Amino acid sequence: MSCSSKNTLLETKIGSLTLPSPVIVASGILPHDEHMWKKIQNDGAGGICTKGLTLNKKDGNSGTRIYETYCGLLNSIGLENPGIKTFLDTYIKDLHQAKGKSKLILNLAVETLSELEKSLKLINKKKDYIDVVELNISCPNVDGGGMLWGENPKATKKAVSCARSLWEKSLWVKLTPQAKDIKEIAVICEEEKADAVVVANTYLGMAIDINAKKPVFKRKFAGLSGPAIFPMALHLVWKVSEAVNIPVIGCGGITQPEDAIAMMLAGATAVEIGSILFKNLNSVKDINNGIKNYLLKHNYSLKEIIGIAKRG
């Protein structure tokens, strides 16, 4: 086993950042509530993502927002958030204090380039409180005909390049599995100097109310998360980590240590967990313990297991 002591066994490096553990809480899960952030950091989270933020306040979608499916759930929340300015004025200080050793990851939804610019200018004023900006490119590009930013290589290039020019600290890009060629999108993120890619956001799905004879969600389609999507997310992590040299953060359907370990064996440097926290709020601790036991049992460092399944 390499030189890691027990305390640093779970540390993982993403660009210039050293995370205390490879388990990060994904965006959209925790409220901006310092008590909950404190609990999660005490459980050993590598990082905690904010809710998805936009320049202007959003009330979110009307109608049904949550619908349970086999081993997962569909959501159509619609980025309900207080807007960047209110977030920075009201919450960032307390969350920064609460997050302890965990990294504070500000999830920023890309809607238009001008909003992205304005948001980043505001964010820069509070940059000491923020470790990472994670770009969410799963929103429709209204200027570009409504296709998701992350489905289109040219749009992705514009968004990442814009963000990189305005944000000097760590920049991660959360990719959408709806992209036709996610490897191509990941390569563009790397070329535009993103520090990492998160693979991936929710899969689009839908539900139909057979009695009302119409879709359950007002926006028809919704994001599928939970263990139902794990094998598909794992597949994307495997593919993307072959295509880029920057770190890949695996995300999608992780519920147990075995899933997180599989993601890392497939090439992920860290993982994000989300829906499982709705079921088990101690998941960060449970998954970290499982990873630690695996490393000790197999006499590996965390770094050594990244992508090891490919070398088999």
Added chain:
Amino acid sequence: MFKEEDAVIIENKKLTSDVFKLKLKAFYVASNIQAGQFVMLNCGFGNDPFLKRPFSVAIKDESNITILYKKVKKGTTILSMLKERDILSITGPLGKPFKTSKGAFSLLVAGGIGIAPLLFYAQNLLKAKSPFYLIWGIKDKSWEGLVNFIKTVIPKEYMSIASEDGSIGHKGNVYVLTNSVKNIISNSFPQKTIEVVACGPLPMLKELNILKKALNPLKIYVSLEKRMACGWGGCCGCSIKTKSGIKRVCKDGPVFEYEEVIWDEL
């Protein structure tokens, strides 16, 4: 602060063809929960169903809580099959409790299984010797098992029941009891201000104006129900529009002032 704990099933008893009484040993929740708050409960084991379900607590003692639930779909069907000594993960206490003013007359208005959190509150009012009355609308005689159970907790002089077909109590929905409750209050508590606390199906809550007009209460509180994934304010799956902006039923509620809710948007 809420916590997750493993709760042990003490009893999972069928009261009617589809209503069950679930008693759980859950020390942390039992010693911290207040009337009107709820818990999120795993309905079974493993990842399907994936989400916990929200349930109001109806009765509690030092170490146990009792939930009343109706078997509706997959989650509650699985729950109904669980046995004594099975262990379920539970999160709680969640949400904000009921709170009527000291010295006010509390009128509790329940529809169907919405009786659960009001049962808890009624026991508090009984203990505090605070004046109250419970009116409860149910479907029909098939609910008799639950009615009998409620009567073991709330003395009959504190309660009136209406059923849709008149097979138990008065005939009609809960609001047919308006006049009789108005008489009770004006005869026995003419000086008291009235505060209403209601829990039940949405159509019933939307008609609370009937009571507002008849009784001119100082406040009306409603306990709302929405689909939710977390129960602690994270997912924003249960958000509703109110006059003071978007609110989460799980964290800002489930108890809201009737006047605050924008009912047409629900």
